Amino acid sequence: MKYFYPVLLLLLGSVSLLAQSNDQLRSVQLEATVGSNEITLSWDDAVTPVNNITVFRREVTGEENGWGTALATLDTFALEYLDATVLPNVLYEYRVVRPGPENITGYGYLFTGIELPSPVQRGVLLLVVEDSLFAELTPEIERYRQDARADGWRVKTLLVSADTTDVAVKAAIAELYDQEPEQRHTLFLLGHVPVPYSGNLYPDGHTNHEGAWPADGFYADLDGNWTDQTVNNTVANGTRNDNVPGDGKWDQSSIPSSLELEIGRVDFHNLPQFSETATELTRAYLDKNHAFRRGIIEIPHRGLIENNFASFAEGFGQNGLKNFATMVGRDSTRYLDYNTLKTESYLLSYGCGGGNFQGAGGIANTTAMANDSFQSVFTFLFGSYFGDWDAQNNFLRASLGSGTVLATAWAGRPNWALHPMGLGATIGFCAKRTQNNEGFSYIPGFGNRGVHVALLGDPTLRMHIVKPPQQLTATENEDGILIEWTAGEADNIEGYHLYKFNQGSGEYTRITQTPTPELSYLDACPTTGEDLQYLVKTIRLESSPSGTFYNESHGAEVEILPMIEREVTTAFTFTTNAGEVQFTDQSENANVYNWDFGDGNGSNEASPLHTYTSSGTYLARLIANNFCTVDSSEQTVQVIISDLAGFDELGARVFPNPVISGQLYISLPPGIEPESLELLDATGQVRWRAAAESNGNYRIATEDFPGGMYVLKMHLKGQSYVRKIMIIK
Template identity: 40%
Template sequence: MKKTIKPLLLTSILFMLFSGLTAQTSETVSVKLQATTEVSPPSITVSWAAVSGATATGFTVYRKTKADKTWPSAIATLSGSATSFQDTNVTVNTAYEYKVTRTATIGATTYTGYGYINTGINLAAVANRGILLLIIDSTFVSSLSTEIGTYIADMKADGWRVKTFYVSRSATAASVKSTIVTAYNVDSPNTKAVMLVGHVPVPYSGNFAPDGHGDHIGAWPADVYYGDMNGTWTDVSVNNTSASRTQNDNIPGDGKFDQTYVPDGTVELQVGRIDLANMPAFSTKTELQLMQDYFTKDHDYRVKNYTTIQRGLVDDNFGYFGGEAFAANGWRNIAPIVGSSNVSSLDYISTLKNSSYQWAYGCGGGSYTSAGGIGNTDSFVNNSIKATFSILFGSYFGDWDASNCFLRAPLCSGTTLTNVWGGRPNWFFHHMAMGENIGYSTNVSQNNVSLYAPTGFYARAIHQALMGDLTLRNDVIKPASNVTSTPMFGSGKLKWNKTTDTVLGYNVYVSNGDSVYTKLNDSLITDSTYTYNCLPYATNHLYVKAVKLQTSPSGTYYNQSSGVLKQLTSFVNAVVSNGAIEGRKIKYKHGYDTCNAYTHTYKWYFGDGNTSTLRNPTHAYASYGSYTVSLVVNNGCQTDSQSAVYNFPPPLLTPSIDGSEPAVDEMDAMLTNATKESIEEVLTTEGITPATGIVSSYPNPTDGVLNISLLTSTNALKNVKAYTTDGRKVFDEAVTGTTTAIDLSRQSKGTYFIIITDDSNQRFYQKVILK
């Protein structure tokens, strides 16, 4: 096959020599489609622009659902004068694709043109776009952290679930692939994309030169390797070092793969790359600064901080030659997105340095740093090019890992966010007119074998790659702003500033930061407030999205802006804590401060039969002891509780009598004539009851501190006294409650009698040994 493919530089020269001999152009082999829709009764009318310079002889119309992988039989065959086809066998909120082929003649020669459109009537808004694996060059862990944080937030705001991984730029492609496959296998049905940021190791593969140059045969960059989850990639057979660029050399065991085409024919994941390494032509900025600039304009585009004009241009310096029409990638793709009347044949650089175009295509004989009739890398250094989505084609620079490569240059300046090498094979972006991201179109193009014709040479080869952010979409809406929340018991109220764009209203979605996005409102919110009830997660990410019924040149769909985030914590966490303790008085605290942001109810159970509904109550116990304290917290949606045991030991009483001199009271006379053996008898005679079973005194014997507790709950302590066996009073203190403690440590070792008086003036004695 390679022998039949002309080098692109030669093709360009021949085009200039022979273009006057034929009226056939890339535009005449493109059917520029657009569509209008009606809701009741439902219908879709697909129309096409008249062909210039040729005579149309017939049109054939095919239709399939967007998900179908083949085209059924034609649904209409029309005459050459037809300019549209109305389909009434359609339903609202169903995505369709139409293929329209046109036969036309120029003189005695018949040509076939192709056009594709993705359309529908009021297609539903997309809430969830799937899981994206974000693979970041670890060089930028710190230096690009702010921009990466914003980028991740932007992707989440558009419905992506982002899983982030850092890899070394010196790692092997195989090790990076292993990281991707492992993450993919965790949730393969929902994992849709892998986004490469920075100089993530570049896989090389194959033994070919899709630009047709013999000095360029070898391995080419192959980011599809990172999107192929099931194919077998080998490094054992290709042995070629003939290319002029050493990076294209491919020998067994060098880490570059053998495959020229995707091994199993399917790339499972969308793949994109933001890699601005090795671009020294932009000498006033470092690689880091180029990356920072890129993410700034990426964010600005998403939130519509600037407006790009919905139109496109095609700068064709090849024309139609030998069956190939490279610039059809411009005419055929751009028309359904911006409207066929809004696509013009214009010079790429001179137009875009002064004027905004959403889409731009350019092709011409090339080098690593230029394309004939377009410009060179310095054209992007010296000019701010104003095209958001770019398609370029020419020799050599499809090998995009080269220094100052022309394919990556547009990303380094101006407003350009994506670029692809569009011509071998052909690309298909028409789904973007109905809200798909450019990564979807990339994946469709990489997997195209025969679904979309003409495929162009090297369909499903390993070199087809997207430079730039794969998550970008064509139609953006200015988001709302300044979302605030007022909490209420069991609910809360969101409020925001409305978008300045004309919209139908707003949707509110919730996620826990990693989960799917769930719409909270049952119907579209037309005001700028929303009252939510119990939120489902501990940490809730609420997104307010403006909603517009987008009328594109391809159909109508409900489009949503980037979501404006409000993060709320809605879980309850009961934490029993305390502040100051004064005797039997304690200040309890709810020890989880985050609950201050919400309305909660509190119920304290103090363990003595008393309760409180204050957040931080103070409670005084009637008596010393051990109490189980419980707190129950409720936020109207959830309840949590915690218990803790608090001990309130009685204060240690130290005697006001030092015992060095006899203290005289009524007991002195009572014990004056008593012997040690008769003291208890004397006390009993005087009506002082033994404490056994009524009062507990422990430990006994004691080293000094004696704990005293009433064993009955009907009375409280009033007074405690201590006497020596010879009648000297050594302790006399008034007490309250049912427990206390006295300190006899200053007394001599020996036997003591403790006289306890309760609040009914009953007296009890206890013999205690001080050891």
């Protein structure tokens, strides 16, 4: 199928009031302020509506398509809407439709919520790297992998040759995806990973550029039917765009099914306008990527727009205007010369003008990107030809080699949906929603679902950066692993979350239930002899023009090898002396004890002395722990108590037995001076104890004792003597 688009021609003049007018007519610049249970939308007054304004709302589930019935219909003078039917911790998306003059309708979109929680895990990052590049940049790529893990990604790395086929690369990607298809997957192509070509299209409107365009979406669509049988077109000026059956270039001009993966690419291949090699440019990109993620590069949250296509009613600048309002605010979005970025920093920027492969009129060109330093992180560009980004010295790819630029896209055909970034989403998330947009969610303009729609840059990037903790240390003591740090961020801090690397799942798991306000944390149960890796993340409640959400920094990392053994091993011994049994703990690493003597009694002492009141066989059990691990041990104890032996051998008299009168008498021979003399009930409780001094004669009043079996126990010269006593009521 062949697609036709209006030709892009340059209207000279760097900032045009007509361009702004078209952008404004196509845009509704939304912001949101939130309360505990309400959301207030507001928008600009740049356009006077000719009919009622309508507001739509839906919950974001990942499967939404379309908007349903309008939530509210407002008069033409309305500039805000209060929605009191919302709940905290729920992600909502709004659409506001404003009919304007000249039969042009403006649309605005907004992700919003009230104190949305921060994600514990972000998903699986499939990092596909050109193998020769990996060999030269192993330290930088490993640092990137660590940064991604510190941001909640589980990283899987695939090395591929630039000389292999796109079919082979896709098969390897699909194999990794199929291991856990229920997870969110983001695909980052780093280096000159083979470039798929597809279609018979010319979205810039130039028939001399008709044919196959680069189509990275091929890698992200795992179940679509891609064919190489029908397109037969060689009309383009360059053979690179030729597409004939069986040449390895695909037929599809639109993606055959929605993409399963988010995808982005960084590829500095074939940019001779730069003095640096592709390897050196990639190293510089990874360096500034790291610096931005960690808050070392600080860029003001503001947006810049230059639209040199004033005569186009498409209003290409809407890609900046309506998106940037939700991300940095209406008052922080300005129409300025794109070259302002050479001297001033803007987190977001948009520039469009009549183009060629190496530049956009009135914006910049590849030479400027190579020689100057443009200070913007997310820059979106549009113009003829350079949307075909695999050409030599391509302007779009070249922008990634300049200044602080980390991501770019050919935004205008179609329009991009970047507003989720205002509430913490990644640019890869926005790219996928743009690529899959059938027109039911967002008004796309020309070219929606085209195979040419692509993100150049790291798809895991997000715009809100919190500085991670500093000077992280981990030390071991008897109580566990003490982790300490200093604050990296001072403003609006809720506290810190701690994570520990899980060897089984290959990802960090959160070990704090709520953010800790302290600058230290004790992990009381480390595993001995195994390298432990911890992350500490700063938590901030972000308040953006889109709403409020909890935002985590990248984690500061520390590693330690615990050497103190904390595994509990329970053991004990015992000695018996008639009914008296001395238990001796021989456990290792335990400090909490729970004894069960098998006769209904127990103890929490480490090595208790227990007196059994009856002969028999008892199962004694010890459960020991240290609040980290627990173990148990049990042994059989044989107790033999003679009724007559002991006291009679000493010539002692104990009478009457049984006791009926309420009085028990004890008479010891002269010279017998016991260390202790006690009467115990059946539970082992001491009911009577002899005074320290006596003449060997004792009287025990038993009137208040319950009836039952008792034991009279005497310690004398290291020996124990017992006698059963029966009290009858």
